[in-house]
Amino acid sequence: MSQPQLSMPIGVVVRKSPGATRWAKWCWKAVAILPGAADRRWHLLRKDGEVSEFHAATVPLDLHRTDTEAYLTGISARVPTLGIVMRDGEGDDPLDVVLVTASPYETQDYLDSGEDIVELVPMTDGLIALIRDFCAEHHEDETFVKRRRDKKRIDLSEDGKGDARIRQLSDVYRAPRQRAVQ
Numbered sequence: 001m002s003q004p005q006l007s008m009p010i011g012v013v014v015r016k017s018p019g020a021t022r023w024a025k026w027c028w029k030a031v032a033i034l035p036g037a038a039d040r041r042w043h044l045l046r047k048d049g050e051v052s053e054f055h056a057a058t059v060p061l062d063l064h065r066t067d068t069e070a071y072l073t074g075i076s077a078r079v080p081t082l083g084i085v086m087r088d089g090e091g092d093d094p095l096d097v098v099l100v101t102a103s104p105y106e107t108q109d110y111l112d113s114g115e116d117i118v119e120l121v122p123m124t125d126g127l128i129a130l131i132r133d134f135c136a137e138h139h140e141d142e143t144f145v146k147r148r149r150d151k152k153r154i155d156l157s158e159d160g161k162g163d164a165r166i167r168q169l170s171d172v173y174r175a176p177r178q179r180a181v182q
Contacts, residue, residue: 004065006134010100011037012084012121013045014056028095030056030084030119035127042093057097063131065138070103071131072139080128081120083107102131 011034017027034055043055061082063071074080083106085099098116101107102123110118123131 004138006063006130007060008035008063008130009037009039009058010035010061010082011040011058012056012097012100013053014086014095014097015051015053016094017051026094028086028117030086030097030121033082033084033100033121033124033127034058035124056095059097059100061100061102063102063134067103067105068135068139069142070105072135074102074104075123075128075131075135077104080123082123082127083110084119084121085110086117086119087115 012030013032013034015029015031017029019025019027031053037055037058039058040055041057045053045055047053081104083099083101083104084097085101085107086095086097089095095117099106099110107118107120110116
């Protein structure tokens with residue numbers, strides 16, 4: 001029996017380039033991945049003028065057997081991608097790489113929050129094959145079960161309709177009459 005979870009270290013390459021406006025001096029973008037990379041933080045890979053590329057961090061890519069539907073959706077895209085989630089850095093680091101995920105559903109959740117920087121980076125062929133093999137081993141199709149209503153008649157009772165002080169059913173939404181005080 002194989003493991004229900006697979007973890008692989010993924011290095012994230014981040015490009016630093018000059019910003020397009022005076023309010024953003026630098027533009028940071030995740031541009032590539034390094035499957036099986038060693039643990040590094042902000043190691044300069046190459047520099048070309050003002051543009052630099054860094055091995056920003058190495059984080060684990062975790063595959064769970066319960067998420068195989070999402071992984072299959074991700075690798076069936078025209079360009080299969082990994083979602084890279086980053087936040088403003090603490091200390092000397094400009095950005096913190098929080099998560100690398102192969103699930104487009106989880107990536108969408110982080111995009112919906114709007115609080116994080118989310119980049120899509122193309123997967124390598126070897127990583128696509130690894131995810132495909134993991135899904136082939138663990139994926140179980142869920143059978144669709146149509147929900148059926150029970151046969152109980154719910155239209156026979158008038159409970160909760162209108163004002164309880166009005167006894168007639170003709171106009172249950174009219175205001176009750178005040179009784180004369182004697």
